[in-house]
Each structure stands twice: as C-alpha cells, then as structure tokens.
Amino acid sequence: SVPLAFFAGIGGAARHGIMFKGGNYLQTLAAAETMVFDKTGTLTEGVFAVDEVEVYDASFSTGEIIRLAASAEQMSTHPIGRAIIAHAGDTGLFAVESITEHAGMGLEAQIDGAHILVGNQRLLERRGMDVPRLHKSSSTEVFVVYNDTVIGRITISDRIREGMAEILTRLKEKGIQKSIMLTGDRERAAKHVGDSLGISEVRAELLPQHKVDEIEKIIAAQEKGHVAYVGDGINDAPVLARADIGIAMGGMGSDAAIEAADAVIMTNDMSRLVSAMSVAQKTMRIVK
Ligand code: ADP
Ligand code: MG
Numbered sequence: 494s495v496p497l498a499f500f501a502g503i504g505g506a507a508r509h510g511i512m513f514k515g516g517n518y519l520q521t522l523a524a525a526e527t528m529v530f531d532k533t534g535t536l537t538e539g540v541f542a543v544d545e546v547e548v549y550d551a552s553f554s555t556g557e558i559i560r561l562a563a564s565a566e567q568m569s570t571h572p573i574g575r576a577i578i579a580h581a582g583d584t585g586l587f588a589v590e591s592i593t594e595h596a597g598m599g600l601e602a603q604i605d606g607a608h609i610l611v612g613n614q615r616l617l618e619r620r621g622m623d624v625p626r627l628h629k630s631s632s633t634e635v636f637v638v639y640n641d642t643v644i645g646r647i648t649i650s651d652r653i654r655e656g657m658a659e660i661l662t663r664l665k666e667k668g669i670q671k672s673i674m675l676t677g678d679r680e681r682a683a684k685h686v687g688d689s690l691g692i693s694e695v696r697a698e699l700l701p702q703h704k705v706d707e708i709e710k711i712i713a714a715q716e717k718g719h720v721a722y723v724g725d726g727i728n729d730a731p732v733l734a735r736a737d738i739g740i741a742m743g744g745m746g747s748d749a750a751i752e753a754a755d756a757v758i759m760t761n762d763m764s765r766l767v768s769a770m771s772v773a774q775k776t777m778r779i780v781k
Contacts, residue, residue, distance in 0.1 A: 502776030509768040510759045512743075518755045520780075521738040523773040526718025528669045529711060531704075531732075532676035533572060534725030535742060535763075536686055537651040541576035544632060549625055550644040558645035560584050562637045565602035565609045568592055571727065573635060574600075576649050577611070596728050597677040597700040599635060610638035613679065615698065617643070631685035633678050658690050660763055667770040670718070673711065675704050677728070701728045708735050723766065726750020740766070 499516025506513050513519055530536050546555040553561075563581035566574035567589060578586075590603040598619075599612020610616065614624045617636055625636070625643055632648040661672055673694040676683045683697035696707055712720050712735075722729075722736035726747035733739030733753040741747070741754035744761030751757050758765045 496780045498776050498779040501779075502772055505776070506756075506769060506772045509772060510762065510765050511769045511772070512757045512759060513769075514755050516776075518738050519773040519776045521719050522721060522740075522756070522770060523777040524668075524719050525721040525738065525770070526668060527671045527673065527711060527715055527720045528664060529673045529675060529708060529720060529722045529736065530692070531722075531724035531729050532674055532678060532683060532686055533651060534727060535654075535723055536657055536674065536690060536692075537653055538655075539572050539651065539725060539727075541572045541633070541649045541651050543576055543580040543647055544650050545648045547646045547648075548644070549646065550639075550642055553639070553644045555645070556584070558637050559647070560586065561604065561609050561639065561644075562611045562635070562647060564589060564604055565592065565600060565611045569594070569600065572651070573633065573649055574611075577635075577647060608638075608640050611635055615700075629681075631681045633682045653686060653689055654763055657763060660767060661690060661692070663764075663767045664770065667767065667774065668718075669721075669770075675699055675707055675732070677701070677704075701731070704729060704732045705735055708732050712737065724750070726753070740769070 502519045503513050533539050546558055548555055559581050563578045564587040566577050567586050587604045592600060592602045594600045595616055598616040601610045612635055617624050632650045634646055634648050636643050637645045672692045674687055674692050675696050677699055680697040683695045687695040708722055719737040721738045722732055723740045724733055725742045726749060730749040730753040733741055739754045740756045741750040743751055743757040743759050
C-alpha cells in the first residue's frame with residue numbers, strides 16, 4: 494500500500510507549484526546527490542539577444558546577413574532562431590522553399606534557389622567547410638553560409654538566470670553534493686556560465702543524443718544517492734526520461750518535456766527546485 498504521507502507530499506508540492514507524477518519520485522528526489530542541469534533555458538533565462546553581426550564576405554551587408562538568417566529561421570522555435578528573427582524586425586523575410594533542421598547544430602534552407610545554412614562550427618565541419626577562425630569570446634555564435642561561402646557570423650547572448658547561484662547553494666545544503674552542466678553550446682560559452690555559477694563540471698558541445706549517453710555515464714558512476722536532471726525540454730526530453738528523476742521547467746510549455754519528466758515545475762521560478770527537495774525530504778521523514 495502507498496503510505497498516506499505520499500499523497501500529502503504530492504499535494505504539498507502542488508501547492509508550491511511542483512507537480513510530481515508519483516510518490517516514488519518524492520523518494521528519489523529526497524535522496525538525490527547529483528543534479529545535472531541543461532544550460533540554455535535552465536541555468537540561463539533562455540532568452541537570447543543578438544549582440545553582433547560580423548561580415549566575412551563584403552558582397553553582403555550585415556542587414557542582408559540577418560535577413561537571410563532570419564528567413565531560414567522563420568519556422569524555428571529555438572531561442573537562437575527567435576533572437577535572430579526578432580533582430581531582423583520587420584524588414585520582410587524571404588519565402589523559404591524547404592528547411593532541414595539539425596537538432597543541436599542549426600538548420601539549412603533553400604531560399605530563392607540559394608542554399609542557406611545557419612549553424613554552429615560542428616554543422617560547418619559536417620558540410621566540409623572551413624570554420625573561419627576560432628574566437629576568444631564567450632558568447633554563443635552561429636555562422637551564416639550562402640551556397641558554399643561563409644558570409645557572416647552572428648553572436649548571441651543569454652543571461653544567467655537571476656538568483657541561480659543562490660539556488661545552487663541552497664540545493665547543496667539540501668544534500669546535492671555535485672552539480673553538472675550539459676549543453677550543446679560551445680565549450681567557451683558553457684565554461685563562462687559554469688565559472689559564474691561555481692559549476693566546475695561542464696560537458697559541452699553535446700548533440701541531443703550525446704546528452705543521453707552522458708546522463709547514463711553519470712548514473713553508472715554514481716555510487717550512492719540518485720541523479721536528478723533539470724531541463725527546459727527543448728531537445729532534452731530523452732534525457733529527462735533517462736535520469737533517476739527528470740524535472741522539467743514547465744513554464745516554457747513544452748508538451749514533450751512535461752510528458753517525459755517525472756516532476757514538473759509549473760512556473761518559470763527555479764527556486765521551486767529547493768521547495769521540491771524540502772517537501773520530498775519532509776515526506777520521507779514522515780514515511781519512515
Ligand atoms: P543547449 O544544450 O544549450 O540547450 P541546443 O542543443 O539547443 O543547446 O543547441 C546547441 C547549439 O546548436 C547552439 O548553441 C547553436 O550553436 C546550434 N543551434 C541549435 N539550434 C539552432 C538554430 N535554430 N539556429 C542556429 N543554430 C542553432
Ligand atoms: Mg536546451
């Protein structure tokens with residue numbers, strides 16, 4: 494039989510804005526010792542803004558580079574795509590003949606007979622293109638390619654979630670001994686966020702399927718205690734499903750994430766994670 498305290502715990506958590514899909518997840522979270530975080534939209538706000546457009550081919554202006562990139566991204570729901578579209582404003586976008594998305598890398602589109610690629614270093618390498626040069630900045634970047642020429646580079650930045658450092662400290666007090674970041678973003682951008690938040694274990698440049706391999710390795714290496722994963726659900730539903738307990742930020746409203754997760758934070762308020770651990774641990778003290 495399920496102890497009554499579990500029902501009370503689930504109800505208590507719901508009042509704090511966290512939906513647990515079962516009493517067993519309260520038990521798992523109460524004994525979590527490692528917490529793995531997605532970067533974009535989880536440790537950061539997930540709201541990007543274009544900082545800079547660099548021109549690599551003088552036959553294009555910054556305006557044209559942005560307009561081509563925004564046209565290619567016009568169907569995109571990814572925060573990077575949304576930032577580029579917002580930056581283009583109401584310049585009017587080109588009609589797109591076809592689009593192929595590459596999760597964790599970018600996309601390719603056919604526009605007015607030309608092949609446009611908007612994506613990261615890995616996608617360029619996959620297409621056998623030379624990456625212009627390595628940049629020392631710590632921002633997120635995407636390259637814009639017109640047929641086979643890299644015509645520009647767009648740098649985009651996100652903000653670290655307000656109060657996140659304090660939340661990590663409070664989670665430590667609740668028993669989280671290790672915090673790890675997983676991200677598809679490049680190493681430099683990831684390290685910058687990790688350093689600001691005191692997360693020393695950063696695994697970057699991961700494709701969505703590699704994030705699943707990483708969580709499996711982390712679980713296999715865990716000697717005692719459980720592994721929790723916290724993500725926003727964009728490209729990480731399989732990771733949410735694979736963790737001992739997958740916690741989704743539901744404020745963004747991704748159905749796939751809510752489906753795959755074991756617990757959902759119903760708002761965009763990350764401090765609820767601390768409340769969730771408190772409720773879980775209180776419940777376990779009553780059950781025992
Ligand atoms: P994260 O793991 O930080 O949530 P993603 O896996 O969603 O990031 O994306 C990883 C990287 O792939 C981005 O930093 C970007 O370089 C590239 N990328 C993903 N989607 C797009 C897109 N729609 N347009 C351009 N680049 C993209
Ligand atoms: Mg993400």
